[in-house]
Amino acid sequence: MADELKGDVLALKEELIALRRDFHMYPELGMRETRTAEKVKAYLNDLGLDVTTGIGQTGVVGLIEGNGPGKTLMLRADMxxxxxxEKTDVAYRSKNDGIMHACGHDGHTAILLGVAKLLYTRRNDFSGNIKLVFQPGEEGYAGAFFMMHDGVLENPTVDAALGLHLFTTFPLGLISVREGAVMSSADLFSLTIKGRGGHGAHPEGGVDAILIAGHVITSLQSLISREISAQAAAVVHIGKIQGGTAENIIADQVVLSGSVRTLDEKIRTLIADRMDQILKGIISAFRGSYTLNYTRGYPGLINETVMTELVGKAAVKTVGPENVIEAIPLMGSEDMAFFLEKVPGCFFFVGAANPDKGFSHPHHHELFNFDEDALVIGAETLLRAALDYLKTA
Ligand SMILES: [Zn+2]
Ligand SMILES: [Zn+2]
Known part of the structure; x- marks a missing residue:
């Protein structure tokens, strides 16, 4: 049985590669994945599935019904x-100027289509449902959130969710599965410090917003060093600062913007609260005022215990126990976290680097590419985990 499944996935390899390369050639930006969504819909329709489009703008949902009632497992890919x-010289490089599949989402979409095909042919082997979710806008648009807003977790109600990311930080053949915190939350803030302008020769007449900003920048780092445990991971980062007009003028305003990342929801809240208190104290001490716009972005991505065990077993069957690792959490963020806030699930990483073939560039790099053998590994792991879940549910 196990070998039959491996063989079935391997037999699909050329199709997975062809799908991936097609998506790669015609990449689309977040929330505008109309061609990709059309292709996904057509593929699922050809299989014989009911398909709903326009969920979360360009999201696509397909449903595979098993041989009887049971739980509903969501499998998610981003598009x-x-x-x-794109600066690669591969034959299938992007034909859309200035747009590139540089994160591997083309591979995720291809993998889920392949898994859909294999699950559909096995639909008499399990009860319950597979909800195939192709989401738009992972790269900062919170596409998962908008799909939830449009009811993707209902009709039928989703009981659990699985997703994966191809990952060139790890070599091909390795899978990383981890329980608990896996990826960071990511919040953004914009701080406007207001002082009072004047002549640089007469500091007593003004309120120097640049001096205040200097104190604010260094004090905000004390959130990390003095407010949270040395064992906790968090980042407070200011990435942009604007203020002042000339050498001899006291700046009346400085705008700072940055981000906050944490692996723990309590620390996330603590940093946001303490940030405001520190700003209030420092800025008022220097006679300034401020407005802080703090935007809660993607939540932290948390893998649930049972679903993580399920994926761990599937990964071991796919690549062997020696090739399944539990990598440390990443401080990057991922909007699969919105789904995993609502339903138990697991998001895992499939190694896709192969320096011998030149696949070693990081994600979001103009030369990014991955070893397409990883498509098969990702598909097999997802397929095994899905079948195990619906057999034991
Ligand atoms: Zn990305
Ligand atoms: Zn990504």
């Missing part, structure tokens, strides 16, 4: 590309 000019 969007990035505003990057």
């Amino acid at each position: 969007d590309a990035l505003p990057i000019q």
Whole structure:
């Protein structure tokens, strides 16, 4: 049985590669994946599935019904590309100027289509449902959130969710599965410090927003060093600062913007609260005022215990126990986290680097590419986990 499944996935390899390369050639930015969504819909329709489009703008949902009532497992792939000019010289490089699949989402979409095909042919082997979710806008658009807003977790109600990311930080053949915190939350803030302008020769007449900003920048780092445990991981980062007009003028305003990342929801809230208190104290001490716009972005991605065990077993069957690792959490973020806030699930990483073939560039790089053998590994792991879930549910 196990070998039959491996063989079935392997037999699909050329099709997975062809699908991936097609998506790669015609990348689309977040929330505008109309061609990709059309292709996905057509593929699922050809299989014989009911398909709903326009969920979360360009999201596509397909449903595979098993041989009787049971639980519903969501399998999720993201479809969007990035505003990057591709610099690779592969024959299937992007035909859309300034847009590139530089994160591997073309591979995720291809994998889920392949898995859909194999699950559909096995639909008499399990009860319950597989909900295939092709989401738009992972790269900062919160496409998962908008799909939930449009009811993707209902009709039928989703009981659990699985997703994967091809990952060139790990070599081909390795799979990383981890329980608990896997990826960071990502919040954004914009801070406007207001002082009072004046002549640089007469500091007593003004309120220097640049001096205040200097104190604010260094004090915000004390959130990390003094407010949270040395064992906890968090980042407070200011990435942009604007203020002042000339050497001899006291700046009346400085705008700072940055991000906050944490692996723990309590620390996320603590940092946001303490940030405001520190700003209030420092800025008022220097006679300034401020407005802080703090935007809660993607939540932290948390893998649930049972679903993680399920994926771990599937990964071991796919690549062997020696090739399944539990990598440390990443401080990057991922909007699969929105789904995993609502339903138990697991998001795992499939190694896709192969320096011998030149596949070693990081994600979001203009030369990014991955070893397509990883498509088979990802598909097999997802397929095994899905079948195990619906057999034991
Ligand atoms: Zn990305
Ligand atoms: Zn990605």
